[in-house]
Amino acid sequence: MREKTPIYTAxxxxxxxxxxxxxxPGHIGSAIYFDNILEQLARxxxxxxxxxxxxxxxxxxxxxxxxxxxxxxxxxxxxxLVNGASSGIHALFLALSNKEKDTFLISRNVHKxxxxxxxxxxxxxxxxxxxxxxxxxxxxxxxxxxxxNVLSCSEVAKAVFITNPSYYGTVSNTKKIFEIANxxxxxxxxxxxxxxxxxxxxxxxxxxxxxxxxxxxxxxHKSLPVLNQGACIHVGExxxxxxxxxxxxSLLTTTSPSYPILASIDLAxxxxxxxxxxxxxxxxxxxxxxxxxxxxxxGIHCITDDYLGYxxxxxxxxxxxxxxxxxxSINGYELAxxxxxxxxxxxxxxxxxxxxxxxxxxxxxxxxSTLYKALKDIARxxxxxxxxxxxxxxxxxxxxxxxxRAGYRAASKKVKLNQSINKVSAEIVTLYPPGVxxxxxxxxxxxxxxxxxxxxKKTGGYxxxxxxxxxxxxxxxxx
Numbered sequence: 179m180r181e182k183t184p185i186y187t188a189x190x191x192x193x194x195x196x197x198x199x200x201x202x203p204g205h206i207g208s209a210i211y212f213d214n215i216l217e218q219l220a221r222x223x224x225x226x227x228x229x230x231x232x233x234x235x236x237x238x239x240x241x242x243x244x245x246x247x248x249x250x251x252x253x254x255x256x257x258x259l260v261n262g263a264s265s266g267i268h269a270l271f272l273a274l275s276n277k278e279k280d281t282f283l284i285s286r287n288v289h290k291x292x293x294x295x296x297x298x299x300x301x302x303x304x305x306x307x308x309x310x311x312x313x314x315x316x317x318x319x320x321x322x323x324x325x326x327n328v329l330s331c332s333e334v335a336k337a338v339f340i341t342n343p344s345y346y347g348t349v350s351n352t353k354k355i356f357e358i359a360n361x362x363x364x365x366x367x368x369x370x371x372x373x374x375x376x377x378x379x380x381x382x383x384x385x386x387x388x389x390x391x392x393x394x395x396x397x398x399h400k401s402l403p404v405l406n407q408g409a410c411i412h413v414g415e416x417x418x419x420x421x422x423x424x425x426x427x428s429l430l431t432t433t434s435p436s437y438p439i440l441a442s443i444d445l446a447x448x449x450x451x452x453x454x455x456x457x458x459x460x461x462x463x464x465x466x467x468x469x470x471x472x473x474x475x476x477g478i479h480c481i482t483d484d485y486l487g488y489x490x491x492x493x494x495x496x497x498x499x500x501x502x503x504x505x506x507s508i509n510g511y512e513l514a515x516x517x518x519x520x521x522x523x524x525x526x527x528x529x530x531x532x533x534x535x536x537x538x539x540x541x542x543x544x545x546x547s548t549l550y551k552a553l554k555d556i557a558r559x560x561x562x563x564x565x566x567x568x569x570x571x572x573x574x575x576x577x578x579x580x581x582x583r584a585g586y587r588a589a590s591k592k593v594k595l596n597q598s599i600n601k602v603s604a605e606i607v608t609l610y611p612p613g614v615x616x617x618x619x620x621x622x623x624x625x626x627x628x629x630x631x632x633x634x635k636k637t638g639g640y641x642x643x644x645x646x647x648x649x650x651x652x653x654x655x656x657x
Contacts, residue, residue: 184242185444193221201225222438233435234428243444250447251377253387259409260435263371263397264291266411269426270367271295273419280336283328287317288341289613296582309489314531315570316346319490322354329362341369345612347498348491349383356390365392375401378450379458383493387412405442457539465496468546475554477505477561499535506560511638521552527611530637571633574626585620591656598623602655609634610642
């Protein structure tokens with residue numbers, strides 16, 4: 179009989195043995211130097227001792243847990259990740275690029291981790307333009323037409339890589355994108371970091387693997403009850419590079435993998451198999467009800483299913499709530515600040531025209547209601563008769579001059595930002611969140627890029643990456 183939670187159960191058994199620990203970690207599972215919260219975590223935090231398997235050569239409980247994960251998601255194979263979804267993206271690029279400077283077609287709205295993947299695998303990007311809502315200022319989809327436009331002109335592309343769902347919960351038509359990629363004999367790889375829950379309820383968006391993707395990466399911690407950095411890779415039945423993929427995962431993963439993270443994945447997988455359908459069903463009903471209620475608040479707009487079919491949006495994640503203070507005298511950043519300071523509500527992210535609240539299948543009606551009442555209260559105070567139109571500058575397509583690896587390794591020097599036009603960047607510049615770079619090492623700095631950076635600074639966005647946080651200066655390739 180299969181153990182329902184092989185990893186967590188083995189850890190519990192080890193704890194109950196009360197063994198004298200002459201092994202890592204140095205805290206030896208002791209509570210002496212920890213408060214009560216960390217005491218429990220310290221007991222779970224063990225290493226690869228007898229009976230607890232080996233992450234890099236799994237043959238026992240970790241392999242049992244991996245097979246259970248595969249069955250739960252209904253895919254060909256699943257692989258644990260304890261370094262976050264980012265490490266899964268890195269591993270996929272390493273597994274699929276078998277020569278220097280392979281070209282991958284990449285959607286423009288990818289996470290900054292894709293840059294690291296390109297550096298590691300020495301991949302050259304060819305970017306696919308995405309659909310951007312000009313009012314909200316957010317990238318909402320990648321269309322099959324956009325991908326075919328690029329593929330029809332590209333003879334060297336090795337693979338197609340997209341982000342789906344978007345950070346905002348909008349979902350592109352993965353099935354149509356797969357059909358186009360397959361037409362040109364290109365594997366479709368998907369950063370599905372925010373879509374792990376899609377696999378467990380038929381009324382949620384279609385999972386990428388079900389739609390034909392070659393492989394997909396889930397950040398399990400983003401939507402399931404999993405500790406931070408808990409993630410996995412799923413591959414489809416036609417995936418040929420399984421050995422290369424596991425080798426890449428092992429290459430990138432610490433030799434001291436986190437057992438608390440593995441245990442949390444094990445427990446969450448067991449929970450979602452047993453009770454996920456019911457919890458997701460409740461969350462779906464609450465989402466439909468409260469998105470409508472939020473949209474009915476005078477001065478506030480919420481993305482609902484009314485957006486389906488708009489700008490390539492094929493489906494919408496019920497658990498992402500995108501709210502725009504469309505007729506309030508405050509912007510998205512100010513709305514987020516008020517929610518925190520006055521109502522003790524932390525939201526996932528803010529931009530000039532929106533805030534994003536990430537709901538979980540564990541949130542209750544009371545939680546949804548609390549946000550709704552706070553928004554209603556704020557709208558009453560800040561409502562204005564004028565429908566405002568905040569300035570929005572869309573993320574420009576980059577001009578790739580050097581490969582990401584060459585740009586990353588190049589000698590550099592600092593110059594004033596306003597004197598950097600037509601120079602090649604030696605730094606990554608990212609609006610965070612959502613973590614989509616506007617500039618990478620090896621890309622030419624254009625006036626459009628400078629205008630975008632200036633816009634982000636002016637509107638209060640947080641920029642991550644450059645050494646000069648003020649962005650008065652930027653590092654460029656020297657030579």
